[in-house]
Amino acid sequence: MTATTLTDAPTEPGLDPDAGKLGMWVFLASELLFFGGLFAAYLYGRSHLPAGWAEGSRHTDVLLGTVNTAVLLTSSAAVALAVACEEEPRRRRWTARLLALTAALGVAFLVLKGLEWHAEWREHLVPGPAFALHVAGAQQFFALYFVMTGLHGVHMVGGIAALALLARGRSHRRAWASARHVEAAALYWHFVDVVWIFLYPLLYLVSRHG
Amino acid sequence: MTTDTLPASYLDDGLTLRSWLATTDHKRIAILYALAITAFFFVGGAAATIIRMELATPAGDLVSDDGYDKLFTAHGVIMVWLFLIPSIPSVLGNFLLPLMLGAKDLAFPRLNLLSWYLYVAGGLLTLEALLLGGVDTGWTFYTPYSTMFSNTYVVLTLVGVFVTGFSSILTGLNFIVTIHTLRAPAMGWFKLPLFAWAMYATSLILVLATPVLAITTLLVCAERLFQIGIFDPAFGGDPLLFQHLFWFYSHPAVYVMVLPAMGVVSEIIPCFARRPVFGYDSMAYAILAIASVGFLVWGHHMFVSGQSLAASMTFSLLSFIVAIPSAIKVFNWTATLYKGSIRFDAPMLYALGFVGLFTIGGLTGLFLASLALDVHLTDTYFVVAHFHYIMVGGSVMAYFAGLHFWWPKATGRMYPEVWARIAAVLVFIGFNLTFFPQFLLGMEGMPRRYHAYPPQFQVLNLLSSAGAGVLAIGYLTPLVYLAWSLARGKAAGDNPFGAKGLEWETRSPPPTHNFDTPPVVPAKVYDYHADEPEPEPAP
Numbered sequence: 155m156t157a158t159t160l161t162d163a164p165t166e167p168g169l170d171p172d173a174g175k176l177g178m179w180v181f182l183a184s185e186l187l188f189f190g191g192l193f194a195a196y197l198y199g200r201s202h203l204p205a206g207w208a209e210g211s212r213h214t215d216v217l218l219g220t221v222n223t224a225v226l227l228t229s230s231a232a233v234a235l236a237v238a239c240e241e242e243p244r245r246r247r248w249t250a251r252l253l254a255l256t257a258a259l260g261v262a263f264l265v266l267k268g269l270e271w272h273a274e275w276r277e278h279l280v281p282g283p284a285f286a287l288h289v290a291g292a293q294q295f296f297a298l299y300f301v302m303t304g305l306h307g308v309h310m311v312g313g314i315a316a317l318a319l320l321a322r323g324r325s326h327r328r329a330w331a332s333a334r335h336v337e338a339a340a341l342y343w344h345f346v347d348v349v350w351i352f353l354y355p356l357l358y359l360v361s362r363h364g
Numbered sequence: 365m366t367t368d369t370l371p372a373s374y375l376d377d378g379l380t381l382r383s384w385l386a387t388t389d390h391k392r393i394a395i396l397y398a399l400a401i402t403a404f405f406f407v408g409g410a411a412a413t414i415i416r417m418e419l420a421t422p423a424g425d426l427v428s429d430d431g432y433d434k435l436f437t438a439h440g441v442i443m444v445w446l447f448l449i450p451s452i453p454s455v456l457g458n459f460l461l462p463l464m465l466g467a468k469d470l471a472f473p474r475l476n477l478l479s480w481y482l483y484v485a486g487g488l489l490t491l492e493a494l495l496l497g498g499v500d501t502g503w504t505f506y507t508p509y510s511t512m513f514s515n516t517y518v519v520l521t522l523v524g525v526f527v528t529g530f531s532s533i534l535t536g537l538n539f540i541v542t543i544h545t546l547r548a549p550a551m552g553w554f555k556l557p558l559f560a561w562a563m564y565a566t567s568l569i570l571v572l573a574t575p576v577l578a579i580t581t582l583l584v585c586a587e588r589l590f591q592i593g594i595f596d597p598a599f600g601g602d603p604l605l606f607q608h609l610f611w612f613y614s615h616p617a618v619y620v621m622v623l624p625a626m627g628v629v630s631e632i633i634p635c636f637a638r639r640p641v642f643g644y645d646s647m648a649y650a651i652l653a654i655a656s657v658g659f660l661v662w663g664h665h666m667f668v669s670g671q672s673l674a675a676s677m678t679f680s681l682l683s684f685i686v687a688i689p690s691a692i693k694v695f696n697w698t699a700t701l702y703k704g705s706i707r708f709d710a711p712m713l714y715a716l717g718f719v720g721l722f723t724i725g726g727l728t729g730l731f732l733a734s735l736a737l738d739v740h741l742t743d744t745y746f747v748v749a750h751f752h753y754i755m756v757g758g759s760v761m762a763y764f765a766g767l768h769f770w771w772p773k774a775t776g777r778m779y780p781e782v783w784a785r786i787a788a789v790l791v792f793i794g795f796n797l798t799f800f801p802q803f804l805l806g807m808e809g810m811p812r813r814y815h816a817y818p819p820q821f822q823v824l825n826l827l828s829s830a831g832a833g834v835l836a837i838g839y840l841t842p843l844v845y846l847a848w849s850l851a852r853g854k855a856a857g858d859n860p861f862g863a864k865g866l867e868w869e870t871r872s873p874p875p876t877h878n879f880d881t882p883p884v885v886p887a888k889v890y891d892y893h894a895d896e897p898e899p900e901p902a903p
Contacts, residue, residue, distance in 0.1 A: 180541060188578055191575070194608070199594075255543070294601060297586075
């Protein structure tokens with residue numbers, strides 16, 4: 155029997171630079187399926203009750219939604235720049251600032267979203283006995299609207315916390331605020347952004363084309 | 365104990381409760397899982413025992429119909445999410461995967477501990493729902509019953525399932541990254557033990573299917589609490605949407621239960637037949653094929669739900685296709701035995717039991733995948749018998765096989781062979797006596813989920829209940845002798861079965877960092893020879 159003898163000890167756990175990144179990709183694949191269930195429900199509702207869904211969609215605040223889309227895309231650009239700066243030693247001092255900017259834009263998004271939710275609450279667009287619209291399906295649209303944007307918001311909160319922690323950790327030169335963690339957090343943030351890129355047209359623009 | 369004369373193992377590395385509850389050692393976390401799932405196994409088993417006692421007579425005399433609904437729901441929820449899903453992956457997988465790969469731990473040791481805490485938290489929430497009064501929806505939580513009508517602790521149970529689900533996802537993530545990044549340098553993908561392949565495929569399912577269950581449970585909770593109208597027809601919702609989402613997870617979940625079992629058996633049969641596993645590559649591809657096609661067959665749970673005939677035919681065809689890689693595996697195990705030098709140690713008895721029972725479970729699955737026959741058999745005891753052949757005859761047998769096979773590695777002690785063989789035979793007989801009559805009951809049209817039945821079904825039900833008694837003894841026996849062996853068992857040695865694989869290259873029990881010296885990755889995997897001398901364990 156021929157055998158290959160190892161010269162190195164087995165890899166130290168957690169030290170493989172690819173492990174964290176791969177782990178984040180696997181996590182995002184899982185997240186994709188998590189939102190996938192909601193998109194399946196969306197597909198079902200919109201194809202079965204198109205009139206009610208169009209009516210519901212017309213009652214969303216397309217201006218705030220569009221502004222928020224711009225805010226979130228800008229934040230993704232900021233975090234992409236943070237990763238790029240991290241790769242160049244000369245620009246590394248910018249990383250913490252860009253991470254903080256990303257988190258701040260995330261907070262701005264949530265504030266705008268909160269204002270939007272508040273207005274919808276006052277206009278009786280929250281599903282329930284006092285629901286304002288009477289076309290079949292409109293209530294279902296808003297139910298999914300709140301579940302989808304709500305869960306997206308929950309993901310934003312997690313992302314903002316991670317980015318803010320990393321920004322703080324980096325400005326205090328903590329060892330755990332490493333390039334690997336910046337990259338993993340950036341991946342996550344892009345994912346949250348991508349989900350929104352799908353939510354925005356699906357929720358706000360259903361029937362504004364004609 | 366004579367541990368002070370032995371070099372320290374992971375078991376001696378801290379003896380306080382804290383050293384266990386705050387450990388990041390994959391081997392200790394595996395033991396934590398083993399203790400927790402054993403507790404849930406016997407809680408779920410107790411529910412089954414009362415069910416079989418009730419069904420010994422046609423009249424509903426032991427428990428009320430409501431009580432019966434809660435019992436089978438508790439049995440299903442506990443056995444599926446708190447025992448079967450975590451059993452082989454979280455216990456054996458956690459313990460063995462880094463050892464088999466030649467690694468010191470999983471890729472994310474702290475995440476691994478978090479998985480255990482999430483599992484325990486989810487389990488306790490579910491248990492709390494049970495103690496407060498239980499749930500009566502069945503483990504499937506079908507809408508609109510679960511959202512509009514059931515007056516039991518649905519939300520609490522679903523929150524428990526939701527939390528447990530994240531434990532599954534994190535375990536799957538950890539395994540995938542570990543297999544990608546922590547294989548010993550000389551260990552290529554096609555030198556992986558089939559158990560590691562099975563863990564890989566299982567992890568893919570855990571990571572990709574469990575989130576759909578998570579969102580579905582959230583939607584059911586939202587529907588129940590706020591009447592949001594996703595599943596409620598009064599608002600344009602559709603109860604069938606729930607079934608699609610639920611089975612999109614729950615059918616692949618069956619493969620989460622059975623792929624690890626296949627992995628265990630693929631380790632044991634070559635060892636006790638002293639033959640390399642037949643068709644290694646086809647075994648690995650079959651595992652991946654089952655995991656992938658398994659995602660596309662969920663609609664076969666919905667043949668009578670009113671889904672379109674085109675959908676039903678597609679799902680039926682795909683369900684037949686998934687049988688092909690499963691059959692490849694059965695043929696390969698059989699071919700591995702051919703001209704082997706077979707020994708019937710307890711792990712092998714369980715493993716052979718698995719092959720037979722899995723085959724019956726799989727073939728009866730084809731009956732149910734046939735559109736016309738399924739109309740007759742839906743919601744009868746035939747279905748109950750079928751999935752118990754897969755889950756109990758398959759997964760639980762394999763779990764016990766693996767538990768015995770790697771017991772000496774994990775504890776350093778041998779289990780008592782004679783008792784173990786007796787228990788294995790008891791489990792096999794008890795299992796068949798319990799569940800084979802249920803095939804006949806189903807063919808005759810006895811519906812599932814009722815606590816009373818017409819008198820003509822009594823003989824078969826009584827046989828089934830008697831079998832459950834034998835099965836219970838079969839399951840309790842290892843609890844006793846395995847506990848006994850911890851203190852009194854014979855010292856096992858590093859490789860009592862003459863098995864191949866890196867986990868046998870280290871000490872029993874292994875040191876905290878798994879290997880004293882870097883393990884040697886052999887040129888061939890499963891390099892067994894019939895004429896090779898093997899250690900003969902003393903009787």
